[in-house]
Amino acid sequence: MSSISLCIPAFNAAKYLPRLLQSALNQKIPFDEIIVYDDASTDNTAEIAKQYGATVIYGKINKGCAHGKNTMALASKSSWVHFHDADDELLPNFTTVTKKWIDTPLCPDIVLLNFEYKDGVTHEILGYPNYNRAKLIENTEKFVIENKLVNFAILCKDKFNAIGGFNTDPDVLYNEDRAFYSKAIVNRLSFDYESEVTCINYRQNESMSNSNLLKCCWAHYHVSEYLKNYFGQIYYREIAACYWENATQSAACKDWTLVRKNIESARRLKSFAPPKEKTLFTTVCKLNPFAAFWLREKMIRLFKPYLRRG
Structure with missing residues (x-):
């Protein structure tokens, strides 16, 4: 049986972490591991993570999400990893759905996940990506170039680490997801897509991209x-x-x-x-x-x- 780690990069995330970590604990099938990378926070991010049973990795200097994700992947004891922003949320079916993939012998290296896009204040549902799986399978390179792919995916840890994980070049820091998926197709990692909604992505006015x-x-x-x-x-x-x-x-x-x-x-x-x-x-x-x-x-x-x- 394969295992999966929830990996959360966090900087001053005390406001949001309880919601995400509680949603992780609400899974019908527990995560094999929950890791929080505290990116030199000045609030009590680490203390909250520990209260929910997460393993905390401390960053002495703030280096950004890409560095934190790579560090967690190297430290993870699981065969699969899922990176999740601290201000988003998991639905209760997440591990049930993803376990079906990772326990399959021919599971691809990356499985993109469907998610609900919701306003962080009003909780109005703004939409779903609903990726076209047929086009993804038909021409993965073209699909990745043409579509906005975000953090919601499960990744084979060994393949992720083998290509060096996320690109930590400062020039691509603010487009890290696109940079990673671009790197993945250059290195010929395989993709597939799960259409069942398993995550919630909240629109935050103070998010890194909006700011x-x-x-x-x-x-x-x-x-x-x-x-x-x-x-x-x-x-x-x-x-x-x-x-x-x-x-x-x-x-x-x-x-x-x-x-x-x-x-x-x-x-x-x-x-x-x-x-x-x-x-x-x-x-x-x-x-x-x-x-x-x-x-x-x-x-x-x-x-x-x-x-x-x-």
Whole structure:
């Protein structure tokens, strides 16, 4: 029988940990191990983790989630690991569902999990990813490039450690999930998908991504560069679309240097306008892409300022 560890990277997470750890204890089949990496917290994160029976690994210096996850995977005694953000939650069926996968002899290296996306304040359900399993199986590389994949997955620990785990390069720190899955397809790890909902992902206004939108854009650009180096000749359209999307987000953050870099990278892949855009914007973009993004952003801020934070 295979075993699974719940691994929680935590920094000043005392506010959220009780909810997650209680949901871990509510599983019909217990986790074989629960590990919390305390990333040099200044609150009582470690004490709360111990109260719920978790093994605590202490980080002396704050190094971020990627480092914490890698450290926990190396320390884990289980054959499978699941990383879970401290401010999210598990449903009671999590281990029941995932055990069916890991006890299967031909289980893939990574099983993506379906989850409920919910507002952290109102608890309004915002949606579900509901990944297309057929497309994932048909062309895993293309699927990973085209889709936003987040932390919800179970991973074969030995395969995870063999490829070096998460990328700890500071350039991709704020796009760590995409960086990891990109690394996984480069190293030909196998994927599958579980459609039954097993987790809750809460939208938090103070989350790392929401609080650092521009840093996320820069990290996204660097991950796209990584993908381009490995797959640019095969999936040039899909990777170019990533650059165009990031150019839009970078313009919203008013970082015109990054807008230009995304445009230049997309054009090197022989893509001269974003796909699925309105005809007028596409036409202007083909003539002068930087001007197209600059003008559109000016119009948004002039006529629809509520769409922008600052």
